[in-house]
Amino acid sequence: MSQPSPGTLFVVATPIGNLEDLSPRALRTLRECDAVLAEDTRHTRQLLAHFGIERPLQALHEHNEAQQAASLVEALRAGRSFALVSDAGTPLVSDPGFRLVRAARAAGLTVSPVPGPCAAIAALSAAGLPSDRFVFEGFLPAKVGARRQRLLELREESRTLVLYESAHRIEESLADCAGVLGGGRHAVLARELTKRFETLLDGALDALCRRLAEDPDQRRGEFVLLIEGAAADADAALAQGRRLYALLSEHLPPSQAARVAAEFSGVPRKALYGGG
Numbered sequence: 001m002s003q004p005s006p007g008t009l010f011v012v013a014t015p016i017g018n019l020e021d022l023s024p025r026a027l028r029t030l031r032e033c034d035a036v037l038a039e040d041t042r043h044t045r046q047l048l049a050h051f052g053i054e055r056p057l058q059a060l061h062e063h064n065e066a067q068q069a070a071s072l073v074e075a076l077r078a079g080r081s082f083a084l085v086s087d088a089g090t091p092l093v094s095d096p097g098f099r100l101v102r103a104a105r106a107a108g109l110t111v112s113p114v115p116g117p118c119a120a121i122a123a124l125s126a127a128g129l130p131s132d133r134f135v136f137e138g139f140l141p142a143k144v145g146a147r148r149q150r151l152l153e154l155r156e157e158s159r160t161l162v163l164y165e166s167a168h169r170i171e172e173s174l175a176d177c178a179g180v181l182g183g184g185r186h187a188v189l190a191r192e193l194t195k196r197f198e199t200l201l202d203g204a205l206d207a208l209c210r211r212l213a214e215d216p217d218q219r220r221g222e223f224v225l226l227i228e229g230a231a232a233d234a235d236a237a238l239a240q241g242r243r244l245y246a247l248l249s250e251h252l253p254p255s256q257a258a259r260v261a262a263e264f265s266g267v268p269r270k271a272l273y274g275g276g
């Protein structure tokens with residue numbers, strides 16, 4: 001008897017608030033798969049019911065993913081196709097699925113994305129911050145020490161930072177961002193994207209902290225925090241270092257002038273010699 005051809009693992013993005021954002025291809029994939037692998041089956045059952053889809057649901061979340069991966073890979077090999085979804089947005093983006101996708105690909109099976117909503121990309125597309133290069137950091141650590149340490153590591157990052165945050169931690173995270181990255185750093189706080197109370201607040205981190213402290217409504221819902229990279233700061237330091245070097249070298253030997261200017265400005269010595 002011939003072997004059945006293997007099935008496909010479809011990784012299906014679902015809405016982050018507005019149900020009209022479910023793509024026609026996502027709908028068809030959900031209708032046609034053998035089963036839907038869902039982070040929370042109750043949540044996904046409601047989504048499927050809204051669209052009149054009746055498919056078996058199987059839970060796949062961070063606590064059972066590692067253990068389920070092997071049997072799901074076997075089922076795929078045997079010809080079954082699955083649609084992997086999370087509660088909202090794109091699976092694997094701060095959501096479960098990575099272990100299963102890795103196992104399926106390692107087994108030589110087909111993994112196919114059905115792209116769609118993702119809060120990070122939606123926020124970036126509307127924030128008006130540099131978007132040619134950005135760093136997605138997901139959620140900052142919940143504990144204050146680890147959070148500040150992570151921010152310290154990101155302080156010199158020149159690309160736009162993209163962070164996820166929940167309502168119950170947004171104020172303390174924003175305050176730590178201001179404290180570690182500098183309260184003057186420009187940021188955009190995107191809240192409740194695609195939903196009724198969608199809001200994008202623009203301003204320096206300090207000003208955003210004040211805005212949230214004053215207005216409880218701005219602390220509700222789901223958030224993407226985008227922070228301008230450190231490039232502007234780095235450019236200012238370079239200009240200052242070069243000016244200092246030019247002044248000092250009128251009175252000191254060049255190597256000594258460069259050492260002092262580098263120390264004051266934090267700019268590497270070599271960078272001081274270029275430009276005017």
Ligand code: SAM
Pocket residue numbers: 016017086088089090091092093094095117118119120163164165166190191192193194195222223224
């Ligand atoms: N996989 C999802 C995606 O593609 O965006 C993200 C899942 S993560 C567990 C949930 C976080 O995403 C929320 O805490 C929030 O930071 C962000 N998020 C999800 N939906 C959002 C929305 N409608 N507006 C703003 N942020 C949202």
